[in-house]
Amino acid sequence: MVVESKLAPIRKGLLEFLVLKIVGSRSVYVPDILRRLAGTEFATQEGTLYPLLSKLRRENLVLYEWQESDVGPPRKYYRLTEAGQAQLTALDEYWSRINRTIADMGH
Amino acid sequence: MQRISVTVSLNGSTLQFQEQAYRRLELYMAEASRALEGDPDQQEILGDLERAVADQCTRRMSPQQAVVTLAELEPALDEIGPVQVPGAAAAAAQTMREPTRTLQQVSEGAVISGVCQGLARYFGLDVTLLRIFAVLLVLLSGGGMILVYLALMLLLPYAPLEPGGQPIRRIPAKCREWVELLRAKLNLATG
Numbered sequence: 182m183v184v185e186s187k188l189a190p191i192r193k194g195l196l197e198f199l200v201l202k203i204v205g206s207r208s209v210y211v212p213d214i215l216r217r218l219a220g221t222e223f224a225t226q227e228g229t230l231y232p233l234l235s236k237l238r239r240e241n242l243v244l245y246e247w248q249e250s251d252v253g254p255p256r257k258y259y260r261l262t263e264a265g266q267a268q269l270t271a272l273d274e275y276w277s278r279i280n281r282t283i284a285d286m287g288h
Numbered sequence: 289m290q291r292i293s294v295t296v297s298l299n300g301s302t303l304q305f306q307e308q309a310y311r312r313l314e315l316y317m318a319e320a321s322r323a324l325e326g327d328p329d330q331q332e333i334l335g336d337l338e339r340a341v342a343d344q345c346t347r348r349m350s351p352q353q354a355v356v357t358l359a360e361l362e363p364a365l366d367e368i369g370p371v372q373v374p375g376a377a378a379a380a381a382q383t384m385r386e387p388t389r390t391l392q393q394v395s396e397g398a399v400i401s402g403v404c405q406g407l408a409r410y411f412g413l414d415v416t417l418l419r420i421f422a423v424l425l426v427l428l429s430g431g432g433m434i435l436v437y438l439a440l441m442l443l444l445p446y447a448p449l450e451p452g453g454q455p456i457r458r459i460p461a462k463c464r465e466w467v468e469l470l471r472a473k474l475n476l477a478t479g
Contacts, residue, residue, distance in 0.1 A: 211336075227368040228372060231333045231340075236329075253343065254299075254301055
């Protein structure tokens with residue numbers, strides 16, 4: 182519990198990175214993202230996700246298109262833009278570098 | 289006489305809501321709208337949330353059910369969760385640690401709406417002493433102080449709730465709900 186709360190701000194900050202990763206794997210809609218994160222350390226809710234996706238869209242990292250659904254009204258499907266793809270690659274590399282730094286520290 | 293249900297248009301879906309459930313939804317949307325104040329996509333995100341509410345409620349209704357009640361809405365809103373703007377959580381945590389030098393009502397541990405607690409915190413006074421003083425003033429003023437209390441209750445902002453803080457009693461919770469709903473309506477009316 183103590184450990185979890187110490188890293189809480191980092192987890193919060195990493196959510197954006199994880200959402201980019203999920204959106205980068207294939208075109209998804211919000212319940213897909215929620216399901217992918219559920220049960221992990223990064224489980225989240227629509228109240229958090231929609232404002233985050235809007236921010237990513239404003240930063241031109243993701244875009245969405247409407248797709249008809251068999252049940253109910255059309256849904257927003259999100260995917261990465263080229264800029265989003267580039268940022269995801271950069272984030273991935275940076276994250277690996279951080280992990281190596283942490284692993285090497287104290288040896 | 290009583291209104292039985294309200295027809296609500298939720299960004300493309302039309303649903304019938306029981307009056308009580310409708311008021312709960314109105315409160316959630318008012319809070320969401322306030323949390324998204326200043327966000328360039330405020331309207332779009334509110335639309336996304338309406339759609340999520342419609343989806344979540346429909347999924348929880350039985351096939352014969354025509355009207356959404358609190359029994360569907362409460363768990364639906366729990367699952368959607370409060371609106372959190374990216375980056376705001378860190379900022380909120382930052383401001384919480386600094387002593388607030390603004391006059392605010394404090395709901396946790398309040399008796400009526402939290403005005404006395406807010407005044408006590410602001411002026412660094414003992415809240416019990418302040419409450420006794422307030423009751424005396426009400427008696428001496430022949431009730432005139434009640435109007436002053438009501439005015440403060442409507443005008444003073446509420447201090448943000450502390451996560452994991454002590455629970456709020458029924459009356460302060462009702463007061464807060466009522467005042468925030470009223471403010472949201474006034475906001476809508478004045479644009």
